[in-house]
Amino acid sequence: MWQIFFRFLSLGLVSFGGPAAHIGYFRQTFVIELKWLDEKAYGGLVALSQFLPGPGSSQVxxxxxxxxxxxxxxxxxxxxxxxxxFILLLLLAVTSAQWMEYPITTSIIHSLKLLAVVVVADAVWxxxxxxxxxxxxxLVMIISGAIVLLQAAVWLQFVLLIFAALVGSVALSDKSGQMASGTFSDVTSVREPVKLNYFWLGIFALFLSGSVLLLSSQADVHSTGNIQQELIxxxxxxxxxxxxxxxxxxxVLPLLExxxxxxxxxxxxxxxxALAQAVPGPMFALAAFLGAELWGTQPLTGALVATLAIFLPGFLLMLVALRSWHGLSQRxxxxxxITGVNACVVGFLLAALYQPIFTGAVVEPIDMVLVLLGFGLxxxxxxxxxxxxxxxxxxxxISGCT
Structure with missing residues (x-):
């Protein structure tokens, strides 16, 4: 267990570049160097991470x-x-109020917001x-993006995901069972049975149904003073x-926002x-910053709960389908x-690129110049x-010093 922990810790310290880069680091370390698994098994894990919701590289x-x-x-x-x-973003959340008053700090944060425009634009591309x-x-992408720009409620995004899945199941699959977008290419002509782990599926469904019911009730838990209810x-x-x-x-950005x-x-x-762009590791660790912000009186508790909650669904679903991804990929x-859902989330991300990322970062012509130069570079x-x-x-x- 310590060997596994320290191998991943060493990668977590240097893994800049987002999910695609992380998957490359994992392949180099665990397939080529350590030989913990072969290329075929690793390719299956990567394909499954694309198939399921959750933090792709962390799921792998x-x-x-x-x-x-x-x-x-x-x-x-x-x-x-x-x-x-997690540690870096928690510390930034706790201490940022002290050093945000300095002009140079404000200027650096603004520059990182411009970098976020570049990175998200590249992700959309x-x-x-x-x-x-x-x-x-x-069409699914355009419709989803347009609707989210007008109304960004979580329930509406959930409805759009279901709509995209229904459209995709009819219009975006072929008779061979291969994905229209080519994400899954390792599909055999003989279908394998699907053997899901229903224990983990039940836990996932229990937490999800409880979360949906609680959030849809619109109860004002913050006014009750009950710490346990607020954490739930x-x-x-x-x-x-x-x-x-x-x-x-x-x-994750538009849904979190x-x-x-x-x-x-x-x-x-x-x-x-913006700060999450400047630290290594998974983008989902942004939850540590947001949890600490939302739970200002006990930032460590808020960061821990938020981080655990945002990663947990993806890991539970990985346990559900880990042994059956070949069977699923042949339906x-x-x-x-899944193709329709992926097109839908491109629309979500395109909407988030405009609001809040672009509108919150680009306020002067020089800002747009930097975005264009960064994207071109x-x-x-x-x-x-x-x-x-x-x-x-x-x-x-430089801007903060002049």
Whole structure:
């Protein structure tokens, strides 16, 4: 267990670049160097992480730990990979109020917000090319994005996901059982039986139904003074978000903003997202910053509850389907439904790119110039994300000193 923990901790300290980069780090370490699993098994885990909602790269890491050391091995992998970003974002949430008053700090944060525009725009570009390859999927994306821009409520996004799944099951699957967008290519002609783990599925469903019922009741738990009820409400907010995020990474942004946006200012939310760009590890660790902000009297407790809640659904679903992804990938309607959902979340992310990211960061012409230069640099030269972080921070320092 310690070996699993420290291997993932070493990666969590240096894993900049988002889910795609994390998956590359995992392959180099656990397939090529340590040989904990072969290429085919690893490819299956990556495909399954795309199939399920949740934090894609963290789900792959959890599955590697699970296959290596059982359930405790999966937990050890999660703790090791997430701990550095959790600690950094918790500290930034707790201390930021003290140093935000300095002009140079404000300038650096503003520069990181501009970097967020660049990174999310790139994510939209890549996901559009991957998931929106035909007319039905593009229509799903446009409709979803337009509706979310007008009304960003979580329940409405949930309805849109169901709508996209229904459209996809009819219009975005073929008779061979292969995904129209090509995400799943390792499909055999003979269907394998689907053997789900119903114990973990029951736990996932129990938490999700409880969260939906609590949040839909619209009870004002904050006015009761009951700490236990408030923590359950916080857990429910982040658990529901974690259950709905297909695509992982930056896709969590619009759902989180819709879920917890009433509890903090849009500027503070975007500040947390900008800071999350500058730390290694999974993007879902943003929950640590938001949990600490929402639970200001006990920030560590808030950060722990929010982080556990947002990661838990994806891990439970990984346990449900870990042994049956081949069987699932051979059902055309299921694959088509996932294709539709992925197109829908591209629309969500496109809407989030405009509001709150673009509108909260680009306020002057020079800001747009920096966004264009950063996006051009990223697409043409493809530098490591850490280089972009340092460049934008350097600009912030220079702006703050002049």
């Amino acid at each position: 890491g959890f599955a590697i730990g699970y296959l290596r050391g059982g359930l405790l091995g999966g937990v050890a992998a999660f703790l090791g990979f997430t701990l550095p970003s 890549l996901m559009f090319n991957q998931f929106c390859r035909n007319t039905p999927s593009r 409400y916080l857990f429910s907010q982040f658990y529901q978000v974690g259950s709905m995020v297909f695509g992982g990474g930056h896709v 819709a879920s917890v946006g009433d509890g903090m200012s849009s500027d503070r939310f975007l500040t947390g997202y 055309p309607q299921i694959i088509g439904a 990223l697409k043409i030269f493809k530098p490591h994300i850490l280089i972009l972080v340092l460049l934008f921070i350097s600009f912030g320092v």
